[in-house]
Amino acid sequence: MFRDLPCIKAEGESFSxxxxxVIEEIPLAVSVNGRHxxxxxxSPVMFREFIIGFLYTERIIRSIEEIESIRFEGNSVSVLTTEPFKILTSQKTVLSGCGGSMSFLDIEKLPEIDSNLSLSTENIRTTVKEALESELxxxxxxxxxxxxxxxxxxxxxxxDIGRHNALDRVIxxxxxxxxxxxxTYVICSGRISSEMVRKCLVANIPVIVSRGATTTLAISIARARGLTIIGFVRGKKMNIYSGGKRVSDIPSRDISYLEKDQG
Known part of the structure; x- marks a missing residue:
């Protein structure tokens, strides 16, 4: 996951x-049914899980049973599915810092969350602290x-160097x-973007939590499709932007306020 590389360290006017x-970053080329x-x-870890999660959240497959084989050769992977003539919309490059849907984001075509999950604020705080304690x-x-x-x-x-890649891996x-x-619910270290929200909707993960910020588009999509977004979970503080009904200890009057505030 990392290599020790030489550098010159500067502190004030002193150098050493x-x-x-330094975190490793590699390109991974993916072909499905013979098409790139x-x-x-x-990051060079959990390639199989990443491929499965990516194919699923991009709706190239609808279930893991649609994968016939996954074959790795160096930095390339070839996937065969049960629908070999399925037309794929485009090719894309996922950079280490961002994701992006393969097709135009149409909120009305995204699935709605179907879940009875309920969490307390104490449970959220505890698991965020546990999940994000990373020695790396x-x-x-x-x-x-x-x-x-x-x-x-x-x-x-x-x-992973990219939070979208890491989300595909856990899925x-x-x-x-x-x-x-x-x-289930997702905890992430970085910003909650519209792409993170889209992946959770496709996977029917009802809650996404971060110690960082979110975006207006992510919140709009989440509110429209029933996803809970919780940001800035730090110490005893957190901001609940959508889906407040899944946080068990929020007063009902506050949930009503959140549901009415669609702006």
Missing amino acids: TDLHP VLTAMT HVKTGGIHVVGLYDTKGRIAVVE GYALEQKIDLSG
Whole structure:
């Protein structure tokens, strides 16, 4: 996940030579049914889970059973599906810092969340602290963390240079393990973007939580399709932007306020 590379460290007017741990970033070329669909700039871990999660959240497959084979050769992967003549809309490159849907984002065509999940603010605070304690982040300062949890606790925690890649990985892991994602929630270290929200909607993950910020588009999509967004979870503080009914200890009057405020 990282290599110690030489650098010159400056502190005030003093300079010294040293080694510093730097996160690895590699290109991963993905072909589906003989056609190149993706080049991901990603961390060199959990490739199979990433491929499964990406294909699922991009709706290239509807279930893991539609994958016939996944074959790796160096930095390339070839996937065969049960629908070999399915037309793919485009090719794309997923950069390490961002994702982006393969097709135009039409909110009305996105699925609505179907879940009875309920969490307390104390449960959210506890699991965010647990999920985001990353030795690799402390060491390198260059990694995102995404955790998948349910009411029983941790399911999977993944580190990657890109938070969208990490989200695809935990979704791919859950699909392989036959986990019902309607009873889970996602914790991430970075900003909650519209693409993160879209992936959660496709996977039917009802809650996404971050210690960072979110965007107006992410909130608009979440409110329209029933997803809960919680940001700035730091210490005893947090901001609940949508889906307040899933946070069990919020007073009903505040939930009503959140539901009415659609601006």
